[in-house]
Amino acid sequence: MIYRNPGSCFRNLVAGTETKVPLANGKYVTAINFDNAATTPPLCSVLREIAQFAPMYASVHRGKGYKSIVCSDLYEHGREVVREFVNADKRDVVIFTKNTTESINMLAYALAADEKEQVVLSTDMEHLANDMPWRDKFTVDYIALTRSGRLSLKSLESKLQAYEGKVKLVAVTGASNVTGYINPIHEIARLVHTYGARIFVDGAQWVPHTSVNMRPYDSAEHIDYLAFSGHKMYAPFGTGVLIGPKETFANTIPVYQGGGAVGLVSQQAIEWEAPPAKCEAGTPNMMGVLALITAIDTLSKLNLDDIHSYEQKLIDYAIGGLSTIPGITLYSIRDGTEERVSLVSFSLEGLHHSQVAEILSRKAGIAVRNGLFCAHPYVEKLLRLSDEEIKYYQTHDDKSLPGLVRISFGLYNTIREIDIFLELLTHIARHHQFYAHKYGYVLEPNRSNGDKKEEYPYC
Ligand code: PMP
DSSP states (O other), X not given: OOOSOOSOTTGGGBTTTTOEEEOTTSOEEEOEEOBTTTOOOOBHHHHHHHHHHGGGOOOXXXXXXXXXXXXXXXXXXHHHHHHHHHTOOTTEEEEEESSHHHHHHHHHHHHHTSOSOOEEEEETXXXXXXXXXXXXXXXXXXXXXXXXXXXXXXXXXXXXXXXXTOEEEEEEESBOTTTOBBOOHHHHHHHHHHTTOEEEEEOTTTTTTSOOOOOOTTSTTOOSEEEEEGGGTTOOSSOEEEXXXXXXXXXXXXXXXXTTSEEEEOSSOEEEOOTTGGGOOSSOOHHHHHHHHXXXXXXXXXXXXXXXXXXXXXXXXHHHHHHTSTTEEESSOOOSSSOBOSEEEEEETTSOHHHHHHXXXXXXXXXXXXXOTTOHHHHHHHXXXXXXXXXXXXXXOOSOOOOEEXXXXXXXXXXXXXXXXXXXXXXXXXXXXXXXXXXXXXOOOOOOOTTOOOOXXXX
């Protein structure tokens, strides 16, 4: 497949795309970042907005000073921007958190306050953030996978039936951070609601890449709870989001307690604020919210559908190229019809995942992710590890943990970058024995800049 314009029209909008990094041989090259599923670089618009707003920065909800009022108004306005972005219902609250992990922990805590012995269905493809917080508070069961590693809707339905109305929540990812598969969330929501349960969607890998619509309460396909992170959508500065019906948070004691969450407190009694304030004890992260809503504004203007289709071209091209390299095993299938986000995981015969990641970085400045991507059970299942094998790794302090290599694209990545990656990977595959010997142990990366200090340009 030949592209006439192998660049990205979005590239100039993102900071750090021309940053130079050192290679093992001491030369400097422009960094290639294929680790956007972990975190994305900031949009230039976000950096500009933060810098421009900084002189007006003051504490939120804690003062009558002019700046404080401006900041408080902007912070509250942020909730409306987020609500509109995902079409949340008016009866939902938008709670600002630190990230998706914190959002899910808060939700688990809030729902667990309901005394009944109830079931949460998580799935075999979740990030640990959407698995571990449920375990100590509910009976947790896992929806199984199909042979290709997708979610089995049959398994979901049979579990909903088997638990006979005891399922309180189905907690499922919008898109997998391992295979890139997008789940048919609205179809799942319909099924879940038929059985009287609610659905929580982990939007960490979904919301940044495609347009998401929670749909109104009266739709059977409505998403009840949604969480996502600003830092995965070009807005660092530490803001996450949790959205859900106000009533969920109204009658529970919040996990974090302190100033800002309360009306009047005596040593005998606490008067709680209404949600969302009740769920945001402590000084709010106003700059984080500003970063998030600026990113939302920029991504919406660019149009998430256009971003999605550009990123589809990237991932299709990468998967096409990867499939021709001898020794590569891909851990998600591409049948042309399935929905996915722009990431894929693979292994290369003869080399450990950490060696592949190390070589890509040291030889060409390409950053990928390797390991289990905080989705341990999913990767264990994709690798078909037995219980004994998992136990072995858990009980031996062995550095060679199992895992995969993942490439994940953002809107600023280009076909040209993928070509550089594919060319090097083909070379590594051909000479894997040489590299296995050379990188026989995991080397400490050479991060020293020596005396070659460069101005790292951004924007
Ligand atoms: N869910 C998924 C699917 C993820 O990929 C991640 C981040 N890797 C998280 C949850 C957790 O996000 P955060 O680290 O921002 O809390």
